[in-house]
Amino acid sequence: MVSAPSSISSSTRVPRAPDRWRQRYARRIWISDLLVLIWVVYGTQIAWFGLGNAQVSIREDSRLSDFSYWLFSGGLVLGWMWVLSLIDSRSERVIGNGNAEYKRVLDASVRLFGIVAIIAFLLRVDVARGFLLISLPMGVLILFVERWLWRQWLISQRLRGRYSARVLLVGSESTVAHLARELQRTPSAGYRVVGACVPSGKVASTIEGTEIPIMGNVNAVDRALIATGADTVAVTSTDELPPDKVKQISWGLEAGKQHLVLAPSIIDIAGPRIQTRPVSGLPLIHVETPRFSRGQRVVKRTVDLIASLLGVIVISPALAFLAISVRLSSDGPVFFRQTRVGLGGKEFSMIKFRSMVTNAEELLADLEKQQRDAGNEVLFKMKDDPRVTPIGRVMRKFSLDELPQLFNVIGGSMSLVGPRPPLPKEVALYADHVHRRFLAKPGITGLWQVSGRSTLSWEDSVRLDLSYVENWSLVGDVVILGKTAKAALAPGETAH
Incomplete structure (x- = not known):
């Protein structure tokens, strides 16, 4: 039975005036979108045709007559602004967080140019293909940059308690x-x-x-x-x-x-796995079980292989310099190999630059007794680990010791992005639901690294790993890689 309404002791408060930040923010984006599109479209026209009065040619059997590209470009800008508004790309439901805003900008832009191509074909209008082929990707790219800059400004305001x-x-x-x-x-x-x-x-x-x-x-x-x-x-x-x-x-x-x-x-469920389907007036939320199709695995493996090969080639001078530094700074091998658990629960040998003394494993038992982080019963972490060598401390600060894992990616035992590769003794302590992280290959980086690195509790580490496995997307991998590059430049040690 629902209890009766209770009084509000703060009823003497003066109601707060409605905050119009959504309208102000949308208006600012509208103005900047317009300036960007004018710059891109007319800039492309001038670069392609010069400052002359170039004409859009009409085929002889059409009832239309030729008209200036200056007029066509103006119509293209207005049409672009119109479709961006129709698809609600400036709505408060998509701004400030997630990828929906960028997806809507891309979707609106592609639809517009598809419509332009269809109209040009039906009306027998010859529009310069180069002009369109440059305007579309350039416009989308600059719109993305503009929206990203506005998002950074919005986030800075929200951190101050405004625009929320x-x-x-x-x-x-x-x-x-x-x-x-x-x-x-x-x-x-x-x-x-x-x-x-x-x-x-x-x-x-x-x-x-x-x-x-x-x-x-x-x-x-x-x-x-x-x-x-x-x-x-x-x-x-x-x-x-x-x-x-x-x-x-x-x-x-x-x-x-x-x-x-x-x-x-339900938590940590996102993306296409969630669908709302009205049934008899009830908004039922359908949550699909996580599936990893053969196509998804092929795409991820292809991206991993190409990116890691290119990465090894590009950073080969840095790899050589680090290898020499490790060899000359302390006794022992250049590389450290450690058994980790990967896809399907199978063990593999993970490669890293050696950042500790050679008898690090022998000293681990004593350190585990001396210090164990509160709230993390499984994952051992230590900020000032005495086993780390001087060059190892520098490498760990910028995650350089993990660069040889690119060879693991090339060999197929790891991915660029994925769950944290655990030790066998950690896996032995896993609860049943944690084993779902083995549905994906472990990664050099992942949500666990860009969301707090070694400061995460065990529960948060597991939650982030399972969230990644159950909501994987290629766009998400790109975002994580971008955040990893930023996080690697910040002082701190990764979770090893």
Whole structure:
């Protein structure tokens, strides 16, 4: 039975004025999109035809007459802006986080040029192919750069608490606390929690483990929105919130200014695996089981092989310099080989530049007794490991000791991007669900490295590895590789 509405002790607050940041941000992107497209399209025209009055030629059997490329370029710019608006590429639902914004820009651009090609064919219009072939990729590339720059600016604003949705959480105290912690961990996503409504409705108290005020019970959402100035309601699971109540909350929101977000209990599931299919008025969320088709494996292996071969060729002088440095700085072999567990749970020999003294394995047992990080019962980590040599410390700081793993990638035992390659003794302590990480080849880098490296807890390391395995995409690999290059330049040691 749903409890009666409870009063909000903060009712004396003055309602916060609506924040128009979404409109301002979309307007700024619109203006910069227009400037970019004018520069690209007219710049391509001038580079291809010069400053003269070149004409778009019309075939003799057409009823149309020739017209200037200056006019055609203007129409192309307006059409490009139009399709970018139609596909909602500036919507607050896609800006600031994820790849959806870039996908929409690419989709709109390709569709536009397809339409232009069809119209030109039907109306017998001869448009210079070189002009179109340069405008499309150049326009998409510069739009990507422009949108990325705006995203960096938006993220910097969000880290200061601005340009974010003000979120009111509704649900049980445990689910609300979990969602609040996740949103606070990633302020760049643009969700700032300002209050919560929970079944107990303990007004003037806060959600356990956070500073988020409780604004009342689940029937006090309307007044909580006014008191907090929230523009987004995020509903999590609770037995006190029947489907009809969620519908009432939705009806009470102001269209276009207030938003409803449903947070299901499933986590770390993303991409094409999630599909919403309405059945008898019910928005059923279908979550496909992770599948790795032969085509996906071929694509990933091809990219790994080509990129690693090119990488070895390009950095061969650096590899030679590091090998000589290791050999001259301490006694022992240049390379360190260690047994790790890879695809399907099979063991393989991982190659690295030796960064420790030769008897490092013998000293490990004593170090494990002296220091074990809290919350990480499986993975041994030590910031100031006394076994590391001076040259090894420099290599570890910039992840240079892992460069020989490119040969593992060429040999097929590893991938450029994938889960962290574990030791056999770590695998022996795995829970059953952790073995799902062996569905993919281990990687030189991965989500585990670009999301905290050696500072991650064991639970977070497992969560990131399983998230990667279950949501793999080629675009995701490219993003991780880009972040790895940035993370490698930051001081710190990788998780070994």
